[in-house]
Amino acid sequence: MSDPAARPGGDPAAAPAEAVAAPFIQADPDAAPTDAPRDRSRLYGALMLLISCGALFGALAANLQDFRTMRAKAQDRLERIVEGAALRVGAEVGATLRLSSLALQGVADDWIDDPDAFAARHQRTIASITATLETVDFIVILDARGRIQWFRSPKIIGHDRSDRAYFAAAMRGEVFFGDPLTARMTRKRVMPLAAPMRDADGRIRGVLAIALQTETFAAAFAQLLAESGASVTLLSSTGEAFISLGGDETPVSEQDRAGHGTRAELLAALALGPDLRWTARTAVPESPYEVVAVHSAAHAAADWRRTAQQRLLFALALAALALSSWRVVKRSEAALREKIRLAGAALFAARQSHAAIDALLASVGDGVVISDDAGGVLRATPPALELLRARDPEQALPRLSRAFPELGKMGRAAQADFPPRPLTVRGGATRDVACSAHQVFLHGRVLRLCILRDASNASRIERNRAEFIGAIQHEIRSPLQAIIGGIRMLRTLLGQDAGEKPARVLDISDRNAQRLLNLVNDLLMLHTIDEVGLTVELRPTPLRAALAEAVESMAGYAGGLGVTLRLDPGAAEASALVDAERLQQILANLVSNAAKYTPEGAAVELSVQASDRDATISVADPGPGIPLHLRPVLFERFSRERGAADERRPSTGLGLAITRQLVEAMNGTIAFETRTRDEAAQGATGTVFRVTFPRAREAAGDAAPGALAPSA
Structure with missing residues (x-):
């Protein structure tokens, strides 16, 4: 995969950050969501509505057509029934009259008036x-x-x-x-x-x-009405029924005489009501009687009604299905539009993030090369091109692989650091270049980020620092120790014979030389911690005895400042797992700091408090307290109050930084409480430092070695 910045006429430094994410972004972040889903939903809804209406109207039309056909057949059947019944009535009446007349012919011929x-x-x-x-x-x-x-x-x-x-x-x-x-x-x-x-x-x-x-007429009518479901009524000229036979033996009503319209018949048939009845009538030949046949739609339309209801139910089910599917499509459309909106927002955020990454990479002084597992370069910053002596990103990757062949052996390791090696950079100069490789596994692909750092300056600085520390140790500390020894020897030799002014000069020289020696010792201590770490031997140590030893060793220093050191008589008899020598160094730093800020004639209090798990050493002074602006950085190197390094309170700003590192090396913690004049109001001012260590009985065994790792 090629970097877009490598196109002819393009500036490699101006390659967009989107190239890093190009394999994972398939849409244009600037593309606005279209209305295509909404248009498709509307079209689908219109189609479903058309299908639903078509199904309903089709079912109604088919039912109406079937009803008309069924009605025509039923009416034709009724017409045949009434015609047959009328003929049967006429035939029966005529036959009866003829038979009677013939049978009584003799009676008429032999008529007697009496x-x-x-x-x-x-x-x-x-x-x-x-x-x-x-x-x-x-x-x-x-x-x-x-x-x-x-x-x-x-x-x-x-x-x-x-x-x-x-x-x-x-x-x-x-x-x-x-x-x-x-x-x-x-x-x-x-x-x-x-x-x-x-x-x-x-x-x-x-x-x-x-x-x-x-x-x-019953037998004749029964033959005509067999399985027809109709009823036949023989009416006189006045409308009185002589006989009514059939499936519906209800007398003929005026509604039957008037008939029904097709629409009313259809509705009545669909409603399953007994009110709909079809009628047919005809006159009996040569008589005022007429035959009326009535066919109930509830019987005649039973099969049609079942079919019609099935059609309507199918149409309604189809309409409901269409409506449900349309609603599903609507919901799907809403979900799709929401996804499109979220995707657009995500892509916009990605574009912003890529722009920020691009700006960040451009601001990094080290060279950065980003590649993938397919062998393509996604990003190569100008410093990387310069260190690899490459014209474009495509040329940078092969040169990087030749310079650091270990990159091909990383496997699935997430990170690997490779030591500096000499490379000929652009311009022909040779520089020591180090490489730090990071691999990211994303969506089945591997992205590798290689950071190239010009280590020439760092190596030179490291050499200069080592030379400086060596010079301090050999060219400053040794002469200082000799100067201090000479001053003290001269003061001893002169004794009482020295005048007031020479004695004062000797004291000032001694204090300044000692202060400079303390600074040198602190610097050497920090250098040791940073480079090789600090090894401590953790052993159960009685803390009260350690405090008594510190009071005894620091009494002369505190007395010179007019300050008294006092060990709390109620201090707990507790042992902690510490390095006794380093603990004395910690106590010396804390007690000297407390004595510096304690007014003349006052005392520094030392005590021990113990709990089931821990033991805490407290060093309290009634001094002016620590200003607010110094509290957050109190344990940082060279942190001290401006103007504090006077004759009474000489300070390098390194003592508390060293103290914290020593405490942490012995698995302890250090904290402080302080009150200044503004905070104390009418109360007392002062500061209390508390150092807490695990109690010795918590440890397994008599000794537990520990170490303070070198500082980064």
Whole structure:
């Protein structure tokens, strides 16, 4: 993979930081989210709505068409039923009249006007004819004057019925159909008929009245209505029903007579209601009677209704599915847009981060080369190109591999440092170059960051420092020790013979020389700690005895300042795991600092407090306290109050820094509490340093060696 900065005419230093992340960014961070998901969602929603409406309208149209077809078939079936029923009624009535007339032809020819004589003469014949005609309930014979000539009940023979309509119609030669009635004697529903009785010459001799039973038409209607689900009613001219047979034996209503519209029928059929009934009617030939057939849609449309409901349910399910899928698409669209928004924000943040990285790399003085496991260079800063004597990033990687072949043996190690080696840099000069390699495993790929550092200056500085420390040790400390020894010897030799002024000069010279020697010793101590570390021997040490020893050794120094050292009589008898010699060095630093800032005539308090796990040494002075600005940096090197290094309080600013490193080397901690005049108000000022070590009984064994590592 090539660096974009390596294109002809490009500046390698200006390569964008996005090149580092280019393999992992597949979209333009500046590209705004498009409305494509929203447009697709709208199109999909419109399509789903169209499908839903099409399914519903299609189901309704199919149901309506099937309903019309089913209705036409049912109506045609009803028409055939009523026509057949009317023909059957007419045929039965005509056959009955013909049979009756033929059977009574002899009676008409042998007519006797006397009712009693007529009945006596034709009683047997008429009874036999009545029994033969199964459809006839009873027969009444009237003479031309309207008197009853024969009836099965002798009580009414001779009664006058000339005022009856059927008599008048029959005497005019017509067949009369009366309204249905219930026979008094048999309690049966009968249809009254009246026809003229003619003799062989065709003369009307009387009137034959016949009552037809319902059984006359029941068998005929049953054949027509078999498995049709319809009902048939025979109506008189006044609308009174003579017989009603079939699956729906409900009397014909005015609604049946009026019929229904297709829309109302469809709605009624869908509602599964019993109100929808189809009707058909026709007149009985040569009679005022008519036959009305009624077919209930609840029966006729049962199969259609099941099919229609299935269609509607399917259409509704399809519509619900379409709506649900559209809602899912809407939610998916919202989630997609949110992801696009978050991705855009992430890419924008990545662009900002890359720009910051680019600026950071440009500000680093060391050379940086970033490559991947495919052998491509993602980034090479100008200092790296200069140290590798490369014209472009593509040339930098091979030269880096030749200069540091160990890079190919890193494997999956996260970091490796390679010592300086001489390289010929741009311009022909030779410099010592060190390399620090870091590997990052990301998405199955390996990115390697190599930092090239020009170690020539560092090596030179290190050599200069070593020479400086050697010079201090041999050229300054040794002469100082000799000078101090000479001053003290001269002061001893002069004794009381020295005058006041020479004695004062000797004292000043001694103090200044001692202060310079202390500074040299502190510098050498810090150099030792930084370079090779400080080894300590941790042994159980009684702390009260250690404090007593420090008080005894520092009493002369404190007395010279007019300060008293006092060991707390209640100090705990506790032992700690420390290096006794280094502990005395710590106590000397703390006690000397406390004595410097303690007013003349006052005392420095030393004590020991113990707990189950730790033992704490306290060194307290009633001095002016530590200023606020010095507290955060008190344990740093060369930290001291400006103007503090006077004759009474000479200071190098290194004592507390050395003290903290010694304490930490022995697994201890150091802290302080202080109050200045402003903080103490009416109370006392002063400072307390507390050094805490683990108690000796916590250790396993008599001795535990420890070491202070060299400082970085």
